[in-house]
Every structure is written in structure tokens, then in C-alpha cells.
Amino acid sequence: MATQISTGTSELRDITKMERIGAHSHIRGLGLDDRLEPRANSQGMVGQAKARKAAGMILKLVQEGRIAGRAMLFAGPPSTGKTAIALGMSQSLGPDVPFTMIAASEVFSLSMSKTEALTQAFRRSIGVRIKEETEIIEGEVVELQIDRSLTGATKTGKLTIKTTDMETIYDLGTKMIDALAKEKVTAGDVIAIDKTSGKVSKLGRSFARSRDYDAMGADTKFVQCPEGEIQKRREVVHTVSLHEIDVINSRTQGFLALFAGDTGEIKPELRNQINTKVAEWREEGKAEIVPGVLFIDEVHMLDIECFSYLNRALENELAPLVIMASNRGMARVRGTKIRSPHGLPVDLLDRVLIVSTKPYTETDIEEIIKIRCEEEDVKLTDSALQVLTTMAGQTTLRYALNLISTSQMLARKRKSDKVDVEDLRRSYTYFMDEKRSVEWIKMQEGSLIFEEISQAEAGREESMDF
Template identity: 90%
Template sequence: MAMQITTGTSDLRDITKMERIGAHSHIHGLGLDDKLEPRANSQGMVGQGKARKAAGMILKMVQEGRIAGRAMLFAGPPSTGKTAIALGMAQTLGPDVPFTMIAASEVFSLSMSKTEALTQALRRSIGVRIKEETELIEGEVVEIQIDRSLTGATKTGKLTIKTTDMETIYDLGTKMIDSLSKEKILAGDVIAIDKTSGKITKLGRSFARSRDYDAMGADTKFVQCPEGEIQKRKEVVHTVSLHEIDVINSRTQGFLALFAGDTGEIKPELRDQINTKVAEWREEGKADIVPGVLFIDEVHMLDIECFSFLNRALENELAPLVIMASNRGMSRIRGTKFRSPHGLPVDLLDRVLIVSTKPYLEDDVRQIIQIRCQEEDVTLDDESLNVLTAMGMQTTLRYALNLISCAHVLARKRKSDTVKVEDLRRSYTYFMDDKRSVQWLKEQQGALVFEEIEGNEDVPMDGST
């Protein structure tokens, strides 16, 4: 007896789309014009004109394929837009150029070695654009005839397709009949059939049949009837990353391993074979390499072994552009006793183009607060905006941005849609910024546990020895 699987209640519910607002969800690009000059306020980006222009120049070189295997470092104090610029770069590159974003701490995983985690991140950032020629049948469906046998076991049929120039009748097998019924193909639909795979794509409904029905669905798309030959040869281009090719070839379940997530360590011999095969495809003109971008945030958290590996990996023929971000000054390189600028070894710094980010000016802070208010659908009056801008200058920008949603909650409790100064003041008393937190610790006068470390003043911030 088959077991019945229940999925909870069967009540009809109104499903509404929930849009999650992230810390950088307001950023849609770098905000540069055609001459790579930064606009004052564009695409969610404000200020940092010099850093944005440098990022735009680098992107131009990435798109021309001229900067693979180089490295770039965004260095500056916290809350100066380093991650925001990186996300702006990702948005500008578009979906075709691979962009991988990791935090340096992710490398220290229990399931794989540090070098394997970095290798996978590097190979995720290199795309292979594969070109294939395929035969397509493209046209408007004139008629579908399906004949079933008396028992219903076998089905045969005929499909009449036309373009503006010609009309052809095709005999259909059982699988094609099933595919047509599954895609709900009707007379008057414009379709494309891939001859090699048998895949049917519904392109839309013909303009000539637009008046067949009085009422049509809102998602009905009308297209022109195709011109010329019904059978055409087309070049299909699809982009996959080198890591995806590695995973597909390293597991018995093939491409299903991509959905499993747990890829584990991949043998270097397999990667060498894939690199050789990709090189052959490039020579034959079947594929192009698309060097992407790997962004490593908080790069000072990597240790000396990772830095040595990165030095070597950047010299590899298949290497992406590596962008790093650090908010450290002179700090100790993890795994050594040596101090170095930004926590990076000098030999790696020598390869890196360094871009500095500076603290925001008062006008920049005001504009960023206004953008975040629009993103979070919060209304501030003029006085509240001035007070919050002053808070951002005295404390930190992140603290001021965090108070927006807190003050909005307090305003709604007052049955008001506009945030007033009193809401900001109450939020300010509920939540401390870092300076007031330090002051509070001093006032406790040793009441907290484990406050002092005697005889070891130079304890590293990252907790490593």
C-alpha cells in the first residue's frame, strides 16, 4: 500500500513576495559615466571618487581580458565603502563574467585544506565560454494532428510548421508528442525545436492569432512569425566556470554534485586533464576563457601559507583578477612574528595595485543616509536627517545606518510614519556605539570577568599565536 505524504494544511494563502534588505542592496553599479568619471551620487554610490575611478579602470581592463593574474587591494578604515565598491564592480561586470566573493576566514574549513579552498575559489572565478553549433526548427505551429491506437499504447502525429516563406509537415514520434503536450503547444504558438536534444522552447504566440480569444493571460507574449528557412543552424554560447567542470568530472553522479554542495577535495591530476582539454578547445575555436574576479574580504585573516600559495597562483596561466580588502594598518602577518603593512607580506604587496579609501565627508554621510532611508522605506524629517548625520560623523556610519530601522519601529509605536528626533534619541539611549561602550567599561572598574591579561601586552587581535 502506497504511503500518503502530507504537506501540512491545504488552506489557500495569499503569497506575498518578501524582499530582504541587505547592507549593500542599494548598490547597482560603480556610478561612473562613459568616460569613467565618478558621478557625485549614482547607482547607490556616494563619494570615494578616486577609488571608484580606479575600480572602473580595472573593470575596463577585465572586460578587455588584459588584467588576468593581477591583484588589487582596497585599503582604508572601517566603514569607508571597500565592500560596497567590490559589489558595485560585480554589478557592472554583469552575469557573464564570473565574480566570486569570499571572506578570508572561509578558507580555514575543516572539510578541505586551505590551498584547496583557495584553488576552488580561484577556479570559480574563471569562466569558459563554450560555443556549439546546433540545428533548430523554428516557426509558427499551423496544426497538430495526434492519432492514438485503439488501445492507446501507441501515438503518432503530424506537426505543421510555417514561416513567412514556407510551410513543412513533420512526422512525430511518441516522445515528441509527449513534449508538445507537456509544453501545452497549440496552433498559433511560435516554437523552436533543438534537433539534437529534442528540446521544445515556446517563444510566444503569433501576432496573427492575437484576436483568437477575447481574454488572454497577462503573461502571454506575442511575437512575429519567423522569416526564411524553417531549419536553421545557430551558434549557441553558454558560460560555465572551471570549478563546475571540475566538480562534474570528479564525482560519479556528475552534474548532480553541483547541487549537493559537498564537493570535497579535487585531485590535481583531474584539474590538469581539464586544463589540457580547455586549451585544446581554445585552439580549435570551440571555447574562450573569461577571466573573472575573485574578491577576498578581510584578507589580513589569511596566514603566511595562504599568501605564499596566492603568490604562486597569480602566476598561473589560468588566473583571475584577485581583489582584496583590508582595514588593518601595520599588523602582524598570521603564522609569523613579523609586522607588515595591511597584514600582507611585502612580496605579495609588491604585486598588488593598492587603492586607498578615505573617511566620508559630512555631505556624503547625509546622502548615504537618504539612500538607505529610500531602500528601507523610512521617512525622516529634515531635523532628524541633520541629527542622524551628526551622529554618523561623531560615531560611525554603520551605527547611524543601524539606527534608521530602530527609530522607524519606535515611530510606528507612536502611530507615526515619519521618524522624528525623539525616536532617534530613544534609539541612541537603547543602543551604545563603540566609544560609549569603551566609556561604560571604564566606569565598571573591574566588575567584569577576565578583564586584564598580565605580562603579555602585545596580544594579536586575531587570537593567533
């Protein structure tokens, strides 16, 4: 609670908005201009100009609906912005185009098969834009009269509503009166009522009533009184994913199954029926398919069965754009003894557009550190920024970014609002990076418990699936 009431004086506390800061919460888009040329530092994106431009070109094709059933692969060393570019793409797509992001290990589950998990991910990434005609009542409220019974149990009323051309009186029931009261509708408001659902929307106040009151709220919106007839037919467009249609039709609780989360396996017969129905809607002009994007991170963790499914699924008529990310070089394809580039089978690699990401330059690293400091509300001294940039080059970028928040805690402990070199050095001694961790293990010389594996056992493990 914001206010604490005590017997003495009342104590007031400021309410601050709490927002979780994630690893990629600073990404707002791809940072491209109108000609799809990458800006040096924009929308949280720094460097990787070639990869960002390639992503922008693919994004343009997605928005035009010309790239469904294609696949692309972001390949590069760790900490080179593969996931960041994918998230930038999702931010640029807009709310109407579905974007699904999964890690390859999510596919392996006890509750459903691998192919079912991938099918659900695919169908989450395909939107159906459904067009419906609905009747609405739209006009300016002239008078709202509500009569209550002596007990207050029943309520009746009359609503007088007008446009510039006509005026009508409607009888109101209890539900409609409650809906109008919830929206705080008064005389002079311009409202719209959906006849099918009974939803009341307040569009604003009429300009004719603008002089009725001396004081108005800052958020008061004035609109013109509607013209023409009070009852109108309007086309409403809403987008749902194929997976949502699957769940609603496969569960007894219908729409509530989406919130329960227990979707389980869905029968292929039901999906075929839904595909046929959607195809009918498309022919009748009631619906439109919106191919979205499916992003699979750490794709080398999938096995040969999943890759076989992807090969087939990409050829399907209802297929989204599949974007994959891998930081492997030559690696074994899981479930086989075959070594292949990026840990993907050669036949799948032949289908994908491969975009490479390169390690960041020192200037790029400095810019990324500045952006992350702004995001985490941390101030660095110039010397500390230089030291952290050098540290990121010698260790990894992720390690350097992790030291920002720990160093801020140490700076606060010594009552400083800025992080200095001294705080970074102390954090560096407390937390080891990967290279120092390997050196430390070598120095232990038997203090730790080591598991020795013979060459025969190692070869046998390589031949196993997992």
C-alpha cells in the first residue's frame, strides 16, 4: 500500500514503477532507415551491419507475404548478437504478425512428442486475419435515465441517443445499465455499442458540450457528433494463430483452455478439418493467412528426427518463416555419427539462407556497454568504461555486461553514485570468467573430483544420441 495509517502522523511513500531488466530489454528494433540501411547506433542495435541489413530485407519480404516456407540461419560465435537481431525483427514486425521464439531444448518434453511440440510452434507462428461484419449503435448520448426498484434488485432505464440526422430512444436492461455505468457514460458522451457482444466503447465528449464545464481533465477527448444513421454495419478484423484455433476446438473448456496452458497433443484429423475450414474462409474472402516468424535458438540441439520434420514442414502450404541460430562450427548432428557445419544436416543447410555474425569491434563493445548502463541506470566513470571495454575484449562481452550490476552494488557500499575502476577490479576478483575458471581447475591438481574417460568410452558416447 502507498499510504500507511498510524495513530500519530500519516506516512507517505512514493510508489516507483518496477520493471524487470532483461538481457535484451534494450532492443527496440533492427535500427534500419527507410532504405533498409543500418544506422551505426539505433533502437539498441550496434554493429553487425551486414547481418542487420540481411534481416531487414527478410523482414520486408515477410511483411509483403512473399517468404512463407523459407528458412534462414544466423551463424556466428557466442555473444555476437544473433538472438538480439531476432528480437529486433520481432519488434519491427508489429503486433499483427505472429512471432514465436523457442529454444531447441524446449522440444524435448515428457508431455508431448518432439514432432507435436514443433507442430504447435509452427502453428503459433501462422496467423489468421478474420474479417467479420458487426452491427453497432453509434451516437451522442442526449439523456440517460435509470429507474431502480424499491429493493434495488432490478434496474430499468431509457437511453436517448442521436446523430446529426436522427434521434432514437432505447429501453435498457440491467446488464446494459451496468455496462454504461462501468464506462461512466453521461449525457454529452459519444459512444459506440456492439449489438452482438453488448460492449460499450466511449469515443469521447461531443464538441457541443465543450463549454458546459469550466474544469476538464487533461485526458478529455472531444469528438464530432456522428453523422447518418444510428445503427451501422462495420467490418471488424482480428488476428488469431492457427494453434489458438486448434486448442479452442480440441478442448471441452474451449477458449479457457488457452489460459489453462495444458494444451496436450492435438489430433491431426482435427488440424486437417481446421485447415479445410480456413481454406474455405479464404475463398469466401472472410479470412486471410498471415505467415509469421518462428525463431529456434541453439538449433544444433535438435536431433535428426526434428531436422527431418523441419525439411517436410517447410514445404507445407501453411508454413511460417523459420529463423535458426547456431554458434557451432563443425559439429555432430545429434542422433547420428555425421559431422556437419553448424550441427545441421546438409540437406537442411541447402534450404536455408545463411547469415554470418562477426565478433564486435572495440568501438561497438563500448557503445553496447553504454546502452546497457543506461538500461540498468548505472553511471560509469570514463576510466571504468575504458577498463570494462578492454575486459570485454579479453574475456567475453556477456561477462563484462554481468559485471556492471555487481560493480554498482560495490560502488553503493562505498557511498558512491558512480562505478569506478576499483569497483570493477573487486568484481573481477569475486567472479571468474571462463578462461580463468579453466586455469583454476588445472591448478587444483586432484583436489577436485575428476572423472577420467577412456578413448573407447568417449567414442561410444559420441555414437549415442544423447
